[in-house]
Amino acid sequence: MKETLLAVLKSNRGSYVSGEELSRRLGVSRTAVWKHVKALRAEGYGIESSPRLGYRLVAATDLLLPAEILDGLLSARLGRRVVYLDDTVSTNRVARELAAAGEPEGTLVLAETQTGGRGRLGRNWSSPAGGIWLSLILRPELPPHRLQLLTLTAAVAAAEACEDTAGVSPGIKWPNDLLCAGRKLAGILTEGAAEADRLDYLVLGVGVNANLQEEDFPTELRGQATSLLLESGQRVDRAAWVRKFLLSLEGYLPAKEVVREEWRRRAVTLGKRVTVKMTGRTVEGTALDLDETGALLVRTENGVEAVLAGDVTLKSDIKEE
Numbered sequence: 001m002k003e004t005l006l007a008v009l010k011s012n013r014g015s016y017v018s019g020e021e022l023s024r025r026l027g028v029s030r031t032a033v034w035k036h037v038k039a040l041r042a043e044g045y046g047i048e049s050s051p052r053l054g055y056r057l058v059a060a061t062d063l064l065l066p067a068e069i070l071d072g073l074l075s076a077r078l079g080r081r082v083v084y085l086d087d088t089v090s091t092n093r094v095a096r097e098l099a100a101a102g103e104p105e106g107t108l109v110l111a112e113t114q115t116g117g118r119g120r121l122g123r124n125w126s127s128p129a130g131g132i133w134l135s136l137i138l139r140p141e142l143p144p145h146r147l148q149l150l151t152l153t154a155a156v157a158a159a160e161a162c163e164d165t166a167g168v169s170p171g172i173k174w175p176n177d178l179l180c181a182g183r184k185l186a187g188i189l190t191e192g193a194a195e196a197d198r199l200d201y202l203v204l205g206v207g208v209n210a211n212l213q214e215e216d217f218p219t220e221l222r223g224q225a226t227s228l229l230l231e232s233g234q235r236v237d238r239a240a241w242v243r244k245f246l247l248s249l250e251g252y253l254p255a256k257e258v259v260r261e262e263w264r265r266r267a268v269t270l271g272k273r274v275t276v277k278m279t280g281r282t283v284e285g286t287a288l289d290l291d292e293t294g295a296l297l298v299r300t301e302n303g304v305e306a307v308l309a310g311d312v313t314l315k316s317d318i319k320e321e
């Protein structure tokens with residue numbers, strides 16, 4: 001009912017629709033219409049009312065409500081079911097629980113804030129209101145050695161969404177950090193569960209510093225992190241960002257070869273001196289390219305090494321430290 005009311009107001013955006021017409025179209029009393037208007041207002045929609053003219057929608061909500069994601073969503077499979085949470089510990093945690101319980105591919109989990117957002121390598125991920133904190137459930141039929149390509153794909157899709165909706169073109173630091181002039185704009189945490197030799201599910205966790213001001217970041221991140229708002233000077237339509245991300249990602253799946261080319265085009269790592277910290281050891285050398293599995297090829301003193309996982313520091317980062 002509320003959704004239908006919203007759809008009618010949206011299709012007449014800016015113009016009044018009389019209470020009488022709304023009650024007729026919805027098949028409910030005018031008091032019931034009024035109740036739904038109040039509920040929509042509580043969700044952040046700007047709805048003006050006039051006793052004579054009726055109701056009109058003047059501002060969409062800023063929240064990432066399922067109705068906002070689905071309105072204009074062009075992807076066929078990804079994001080067709082949205083689990084929306086006001087506040088949660090971690091969307092990746094929720095998505096993993098859902099996936100383990102049989103949730104199908106494409107379900108999207110979104111939260112306005114996270115109290116225990118997690119980053120790569122066991123780090124914390126600061127998740128205040130205004131960011132985009134999402135997790136997507138995938139069930140890819142991919143051999144394990146192509147999984148890395150999938151996370152690179154997510155980084156390319158996220159970069160495209162930043163370009164499309166905020167006019168910001170981030171670089172990608174291997175494997176999937178989005179940076180603007182060395183500052184972190186977005187990160188991706190891929191987690192999965194495998195059964196014997198096949199992958200059961202994969203959760204793609206994406207965190208984008210969207211509409212965050214400098215003071216929204218914890219003090220230790222200021223100067224190191226950035227946001228779409230800080231880069232473009234404008235608030236981004238977060239729902240539009242999510243829709244574009246889903247559409248781009250769907251277009252590249254299943255981890256097509258073309259994505260390596262797109263990734264290379266945005267890479268800030270290639271050709272640079274890098275230090276890669278891996279579990280138990282560190283590799284130093286020059287980042288040359290990606291191999292066909294998405295591994296980073298690093299020329300070291302001992303030859304070329306394919307790095308599958310690790311934390312990369314660029315030479316320019318080292319100087320700043």
Ligand code: BTN
Binds near residue numbers: 089117118
């Ligand atoms: C990184 O370290 O760069 C990855 C950060 C990933 C953060 C996102 S926010 C949504 C999802 N839920 C989490 O707890 N983490 C990911």
